[in-house]
Amino acid sequence: MRALTWHGKHDVRMETVDDPEILNPRDAIIKITSTAICGSDLHLYDHYIPTMQKGDILGHEFMGEVVEVGPKSTLKKGQRVVVPFTISCGSCYHCSKHQYSACDNGLPADNQDIAQEAYGQPMSGLFGYSHMTGGYAGGQAEYVRVPFSDVGPIVIPDGVEDEKVLFLSDILPTGWQAAENAQIEPGDTVAVWGCGPVGLFAVQSAFLMGAERVIAIDHFPHRLELAKRFGAQTINFEETATYEALMQMTGGIGPDAVIDAVGLEAHGFFVDNVIDQIKASTFLGTDRIHSIRQAILACRKGGRVSMPAVYGGFVDKFPLGAFMEKGLTLKTGQTHVQHYMPALLNAIMEGKIDTTFLISHTLPLEQAPQGYKMFHDNQNEVTKVVLKPEWAVAAE
């Protein structure tokens, strides 16, 4: 099959590799019909994430058709499914509590060593995101092997186009969980740092959960424009003093809940690398830590802090004093995708949530390397790149 493979910094290639096979009873093989490049894929592209190996297949946002199933899979050939980016067993204690991203068994035993060392306990596996998260081949390919296919993938009704449901795989549930973690009450003002896909979906979700006002903060004009389309008020932090603006816009109280959808992902996922990477890019480092620090300072007393943004290691100058004195609550974590998928699919089917606005470019999978470069070089206009393996076949 054809697949997008990683070879190093800014070096991803389309290659022909062996097709995936059923290896475990609960596996299924999916023929990919649509897959997207995630903002977090850019951190692999920039080689900020350790434990990558040459030839690794990327991609954790994908959907397609079931073409082969193991004896314990509950899927049927021909079904269309969206696959969650988290690989979770559905049988362990954490899965039974719907804490899917904390699954005990998603990571192969040998790969658990690094995560245990870095975080104290290993987390779930992830598709196409380094060997620390399991070394699973991703979905920017013609086919993918999906473990625990009886638990993860959600079946999509016929006649619903891919673009409407593709983002159930990661960013829509992530934005929804971000808003849920903000514990929004009717009448709340919610401030969202970062208008990437997760931030934009958090804006939509916050309104659905009863927020009276959402204030979106970014510096890309096009992304702020999208936030505005969903009814958010905007702050461009390159033109405006964010804290002062937020205080004035909330009558000196501060937002009731704040959501950091920016994060530190680029600066390490792995304890040993964090310090080096911050040293290597001090300006970027402080800039990005800035978002959570600013969110905490702006948040009203007794308010709530939600942090969908991915942080990997240690941070300096975390305002612990402000956090304690103001009595804030922090909720965070990787997304429990499987928990949110059914309700969000319903919301899409009922027309309550639209995710298609995000797609700025659609390319054949064969042009994935160009897609990465475009997304990397122009984040203002390129909000989401969707790749189509079938288009590539047709072009040949």
Place this chain on the structure above:
Amino acid sequence: MPDTADDTRQDDAPLATSKRADAVDRATEELVEPKGDALTARAVTINRPRDELFAYWRDFGNLASFMDNVVRVDVLDEKRSHWVVKAPGGKTVEWDSTITEERDGELIAWASEEGADVPNSGRIDFQDAGARGTVVTATILYDPPGGTIGKVIAKMFQREPAIQARRDLRRFKQLMETGEIATGSRTRKQLEEEKN
């Protein structure tokens, strides 16, 4: 589970986590026939009933299904078994093992017999953990092959018993909870290479 009710000790922590030099000696007191001077212990909680876990483990022929380094275990009789285990450099090590103590559903303790390539002894404890299932604790004493240097070499090849015990327990949990052992491989060929 090592007994921690010891009035000369100052806390209730498991012996294998002790910083004190005499911890290994103390741990050996809890084994009927101690073999070895390197101690490793590890606990894992498995979301399955205690009896089911005990029964699977007690059937030693099953062990190679989740112990990646174990080539095979031949059951010789009710108490004795023969072990063939991978070692660094494509070699194998072998020994005969005898059950020194057994309580149905709770405990299996063993010691290797004279002439073992890697003398070892230990115990596997199964304890009820309420709604969370069962806590399985492995405590293993062993003589590292080739002493300290052998241990370093084995570690380089990921054959070190402490590393193996940790990973074997995770695989046991996966197999019991999910019915399979997780792999990041894409093809059967990769899966085979991963195991060797």
